[in-house]
Amino acid sequence: MPKIYTEEEKYQQKIKMYTAGLKMVSQNGYKNVKVDDLVEIAGVSKGYFYLLFESKEEFILDALMWQMDNVFSALKWADDTGASSLETGYLYQSMFKNLNFIQYSDITYIKKKCTQAMWDKFKHFEEQYFKNILKLLGKDDGAHDPRVVSNLSSIIFLSYNSMKDEESSFFTDKVNEVTQLLLETLHRYLHE
Secondary structure (H helix, E strand, C coil), X not given: CCCCCCHHHHHHHHHHHHHHHHHXXXXXXXXXXXXXXXXXXXXXXHXXXXXXXXXXXXXXXXXXXXXXXXXXXXXXXXXHCCCCHHHHHHHHHHHHCCCXXXXXHHHHHHHHHCCHHHHHHHHHXXXXXXXXXXXXXXXXXXXXXXXXXXXXHHHHHHHHHHHHCCCCCXXXXXXXXXXXXXXXXXXXXXXX
């Protein structure tokens, strides 16, 4: 008889899969992470995975949205406890290096493989996320376009991930310095 999971158990299994799945994809690449790897982490069956997610692509996009929600929650908490917008911006910079990133080639592949509805849902979420970030920082999204902030953030994420790769053409010993410069550029844009 199949196990019946409570909503809390389902949520905890998703969290396990999101956390480990993003880390695996960040380290090994999207194509090298199989659904079997994800279900093994959560201790569930492949059939159960497909009850939760339509596809591996939907899982990764959901995991990215979950990670973004966590970042926003931490920034919101800082704001609620009295941090200035400048301090909140610096908190974002410090959190950045602990996030799990996806390679440009992986996100491009995911976009090609997922349904248009999945991709639209992700992009809508992403734009709303950056609108919320701007609002949290006390910025007018008319003066600071959330799509520009999203693109700047994506460039930083993708650059950071690419520069960490020992086989990249970048000077890997300069990853932190370059990332800091890029984060400061984003920070300047947000605080002009």
